[in-house]
Amino acid sequence: MPTNLPISPANADSSPQIHWTENGEARSARWRSERGAAPPKRVMLADDSMSADTAYRLACEGTGLLWRGDFQNARMLVQAMARRVDKPARPKRDKRVNAGKGEVAPVFPQAFHLHRQAQAQRARVLGMVLVPFDADYSIPLRRAPDAKKACAEAWGPAKEGAGPSVASLRELMGFISAHEWRRKGVPIPALGEDGPHNRIHPHYGVFSPVRGEYIDLVVQAPVPEGTADLLAFDIGTGTGVLAAVLALRSGVQRVIATDQDPRALACARENLKRLGFPQVEVREANLFPEGRAHIIVCNPPWLPARPGSPVEHAVYDEDSRMLLGFLNGLAAHLEPQGEGWLILSDLAEHLGLRTRDWLLAAIDTAGLEVVDRLDARPQHPKASDASDALHAARAAEVTSLWRLAAR
Numbered sequence: 306m307p308t309n310l311p312i313s314p315a316n317a318d319s320s321p322q323i324h325w326t327e328n329g330e331a332r333s334a335r336w337r338s339e340r341g342a343a344p345p346k347r348v349m350l351a352d353d354s355m356s357a358d359t360a361y362r363l364a365c366e367g368t369g370l371l372w373r374g375d376f377q378n379a380r381m382l383v384q385a386m387a388r389r390v391d392k393p394a395r396p397k398r399d400k401r402v403n404a405g406k407g408e409v410a411p412v413f414p415q416a417f418h419l420h421r422q423a424q425a426q427r428a429r430v431l432g433m434v435l436v437p438f439d440a441d442y443s444i445p446l447r448r449a450p451d452a453k454k455a456c457a458e459a460w461g462p463a464k465e466g467a468g469p470s471v472a473s474l475r476e477l478m479g480f481i482s483a484h485e486w487r488r489k490g491v492p493i494p495a496l497g498e499d500g501p502h503n504r505i506h507p508h509y510g511v512f513s514p515v516r517g518e519y520i521d522l523v524v525q526a527p528v529p530e531g532t533a534d535l536l537a538f539d540i541g542t543g544t545g546v547l548a549a550v551l552a553l554r555s556g557v558q559r560v561i562a563t564d565q566d567p568r569a570l571a572c573a574r575e576n577l578k579r580l581g582f583p584q585v586e587v588r589e590a591n592l593f594p595e596g597r598a599h600i601i602v603c604n605p606p607w608l609p610a611r612p613g614s615p616v617e618h619a620v621y622d623e624d625s626r627m628l629l630g631f632l633n634g635l636a637a638h639l640e641p642q643g644e645g646w647l648i649l650s651d652l653a654e655h656l657g658l659r660t661r662d663w664l665l666a667a668i669d670t671a672g673l674e675v676v677d678r679l680d681a682r683p684q685h686p687k688a689s690d691a692s693d694a695l696h697a698a699r700a701a702e703v704t705s706l707w708r709l710a711a712r
Contacts, residue, residue: 323348323435323471325371334437335470339459339479339510340614344471345369345433353378357385364433371435371471376449379474383434390427414657417610420694425613432473440467444477452477455484459509483509491515495524495550502580505546508572512619514546518681519604519648522706523550526679529599529644534558538638540592540603540631543619545573545585547602552582557600563590566618592630597640603631604648609658625659625667632671636711644676645709650683655698668709676708 323336325348336344345367351360352374360370360382372379439445441463442456457463459480490504491514497503507513514520528535535557539548542562551560562577562585564570574587588594593601606622613621622628628649635645653659668675681704690696 323369325349325369335468337438337460337470337472337476339476339616340428342429342432342473345435348435351434355382357382357389360434361386361389361430364430367433369433369435371437372446372474374447376436376444376446379434379436379446380478383431383474386431386434387427390430417656417658417695417698421610421613423694428475431475434474435471436474436477438470438472440465440469450481452481452484455480455509458484458487480509483507486513493517493520493546493549495520496553496580505544505549505576506572506579507544508568508575510568510616511566511572512543514544516683516685516704518683518704519706520546520550522648522679522681522704523547523602523646524554526646526706526708528554528556529642535599536561536596536640537600537602538563538594538598540601541569541605541627542573542587543569543604545576545587547604548573548585548587549577549580549582551600551602552585558584560585561594561598562587563592563594565589565591592627593634593638597638597643599640599643600646601635601638601643602646602648603627605631607650608653608656629667632667632673632709635709636672639711643710645673647707647709648704649707650702650704652698652702655701656695668707672712673709674712676710678708679706680704 321336321338321344322333323344324331324333326332327350338344347367348369348371349363350373351370352372354374355370363370364386436449437445438456442453442460444450444452453463456477487506487508490501490506493503493505493514494517496505505514533556537548537551537554537557537560539545539551539560539562542548542564545562548560548562551557560582562573564573564587570587570589577585577587605627606618606620608621609623609625609628610621611623612618628647631645631647639645649664651661654661665675683699683702683704690699693699
């Protein structure tokens with residue numbers, strides 16, 4: 306049976322609370338939301354008897370649906386609601402093509418912002434189906450999976466006496482998916498033949514290295530000549546994948562990988578230890594560590610927009626803060642004849658969010674010059690998905706490694 310008793314003062318904390326009425330009694334529990342959403346002000350109980358049309362209508366009105374039925378039926382309900390959310394026509398895409406070169410024209414910024422608004426609304430509506438958790442993260446519903454480990458990886462270890470909590474089913478499914486990625490790992494060909502020792506295991510909330518083209522660019526870029534015992538910095542290391550690739554490059558003797566996100570730091574340390582790279586040191590830092598290096602690599606978030614949730618910080622760089630921070634601090638941290646390797650997609654340019662002239666001006670203002678540029682086309686499925694709302698921009702995308710030197 307659900308452990309949905311009111312939280313007592315002994316285990317109450319300052320976390321947001323969700324409130325509802327059940328069997329004529331006022332109930333409450335801790336509200337959990339990784340994306341920082343406020344708990345629904347209106348909550349009603351829902352079970353297998355609720356139709357998808359009713360659930361969709363209530364969710365659109367902002368009513369949270371606390372599930373008391375079969376867990377698998379709740380999953381199917383969310384899928385049915387998703388079909389209703391996706392039914393309206395998407396904003397028209399700009400499919401203009403340059404007849405001379407066969408290049409897809411840039412998408413207007415309005416299309417990108419409308420797409421993000423639609424995605425945010427979709428997440429809000431589908432996030433209204435809620436599931437209860439006991440203090441140990443068990444789910445007191447019929448046919449519910451054992452998601453204790455997945456929840457602990459996202460929320461931290463369960464605390465004794467913490468009491469019950471409630472979160473969206475959609476968020477829980479994200480935890481379970483992330484747990485599977487972490488368990489199986491992502492194969493990285495640059496680290497060797499397929500097997501247990503060439504895999505990166507991303508933690509929840511840390512960007513998974515599923516796009517291999519940017520990793521291949523780091524493998525291909527020429528290492529600065531004329532210097533032995535090279536030191537490399539990996540700025541914003543995330544999973545630690547680029548630090549591992551750098552450590553395999555000929556001439557690189559030591560790598561310092563930095564990040565300021567606790568999840569990323571833990572993830573990178575775990576991966577690099579398991580892969581056997583004692584020459585890589587992971588440090589907590591906002592961009593650069595102290596000192597200078599011969600190679601400094603940075604793969605900042607590619608889109609200059611405001612993140613809608615903590616996990617989106619790996620994709621969106623508001624006001625290009627990380628990009629500009631890297632460029633403006635690079636010259637002061639490069640050894641003579643050293644290079645900074647900026648890995649950046651031009652997707653923002655095709656979306657009309659940034660121009661190439663802006664990027665070149667930022668490089669020049671930082672006292673840097675472009676030595677060379679290596680390009681790669683993305684191979685991910687969305688690049689060829691014509692149904693994607695941003696297909697025109699994705700089809701034209703190029704990921705580049707900019708080799709930069711101090712002037």
